[in-house]
Amino acid sequence: MLKIDNLHAKVDDKDILKGLNLTVAAGEVHAIMGPNGSGKSTLGHVLAGRPGYTVTAGSARLLGQDLLELDTEHRAHLGLFLAYQYPVEIPGVSNMEFLKASVDAVREHRGDPALDSMSFMKKAREACKAVDLDLAFLKRGVNEGFSGGEKKRNELMQMMLLEPKLCIMDETDSGLDIDALQVVASGINAMRSPDRSIILVTHYQRLLTFIEPDHVHVLSGGRIVKSGDKSLALELEERGYAWLEDVA
């Protein structure tokens, strides 16, 4: 599904990723943990092609295609989805209009027939229900005035409608109370499938008690310094990150 080799990237002339390697197979759930400033969020933004994030060396391939040479929208068409830690507010563009434009673009690229308004509305309502978001949010501006938890659920709803191949969840658990966390986690679990991979970027082990990962990695200093199974997350919870920096 995803193969990242020796990825180096900088943000505003500051080197953040320094030789990151990661391979994710189809159907797997990977958790990436690590201290603040280790490059966790940068990884997601680099893969999504955010302006100001420059790749200086290395490669990233999604489904065999060179991700880094594609425009942002084409990465999405290929099946990449980044759930933002801080989703962007866009007043004046309704959530509905935004979702329809996204779904139409992605389906068109995949060669799926366009959804008529009725079928789209049905899907959108189902997705709202699945993430426990009131239908009124469809009519509001994109993320405009949403609470932190509502924004995260809105991201998850988009993910459900777009049915991506690779989902990168950037600290989706931050700022969620325990009830919201359970809703979001069960939404993510429902998305698990043999032909979809999920990368959970998180600070805390808490999320991983709800979503059981196949692999856990520690990102530190712009590189993956340790990988293991879910027990690694528990060990990190107990011992913190400092001991790993010595390993690195």
Added chain:
Amino acid sequence: MSDFMREALAAAAQRAPAWLEPMQARGRNLWGKTTLPNRKTEAWKYTSLQALQQPFSAPAPQARGAAISEASLPQLDGPTLIFTDGQYRQDLSNTAVPSGLSLVRFGDATAEQAAQISAALGTAVLPGRHVFSPLNDATLVDGVFMAVAADTQLEEPVHIAWLTTGQSESTSITQRLLVCMGPNSQATLVESFANTATGGTAFTNGLTELLLDRGAHLSHYRLHLEQGDVVHIGGVHARQGADSQLHGFHLALGSVLKRIDLVVDHQGSGAHCSMDGLYLPRGTETVDYHTCMEHAVPHCTSRERFRGIIADEATAIFNGRIHIHPEAQKTRAELSNKNLLTSNKAEINTKPELEIYADDVQCAHGATVAQLDPLALHYLRTRGVPRDEAEVMLSYGFINELVEEIGQPVIKAFLKPLLAKRFAHDARLARHIL
């Protein structure tokens, strides 16, 4: 005085009804003494009148009027008067009016109506506020008089449309509308200006006067849809009586030059005026809105919200004056002007102009100038929306709030696709804005 209107002035003198002649004569006299403003005139600092260097003449009376496309105007069911190249088109108009409404052309006015018009015409234009109003008076041959009787509530909007057809070179058109709203009357008025073809140059001098008696409510839409080589210099001058409400919606697509002055004189306590506006110049077009809220008496409120999107090498000017007189205690006045520049060569000159002489008032104003938010653009693209479509969605999103609040469903339905297309060179790009 510049003689770019000499021919049109001479023609007007021969064609007006006799009772309009004194007004024409006054106008000619004043216009003769008027110096055309230039860049050193504060109110015209950013607006060039270069486009008026050529001579304009009154359009020749046509044997048959040009055909017009239904798509160029909102299709409203109520009373409708349509003019093409300044000429009234009975064949296109709907003159059936409900009781309580008088809607006549000056040329068809009865003696009684002529007396009413003579008494009221020009009274809303404050001296010195409108440099082109004497020219309008001097070239006035025909206009429209709309009067709503006391306590009458009109169901259907009244629509008055002025079209230029581009049939002849350098045409000048004088448009005039006088509206008298009786005490506690209610109405919706739509004024549309459009050109059906871009051919010859047209200069429209438009002047609308709104007189609202106590308790009257008027919703007023003024849609400037002209494009291409059209110069429009005009304005709306309103006088509000006690407890009256004026709700204005203004739109200007760009053309060579549009200068529109909106002046509201609050003369009765408890009057409220809200005014929303959109201007969307592109290419090398210029749109200039000058608004002025005169708060002369206590307990009045005004709220203005103007949004501009300026593309390419276009220029926009917004000047929002709020004048609170010493007697006008407890005034509440708000002014917001937001601008989006979609190109590095686009220009906006925005200026709030506050003169406050009363001490117990609330007055808020703000102006912003921004470009498309790169992060919002990126966010849309991460969801698969192509860049060009995302740009159209964000541009439209900038004005969407004001469009959504339009009270007349027919106007909203007419404007939405028109505005969406304004940002999209390909209709496909606007397909999600509905």
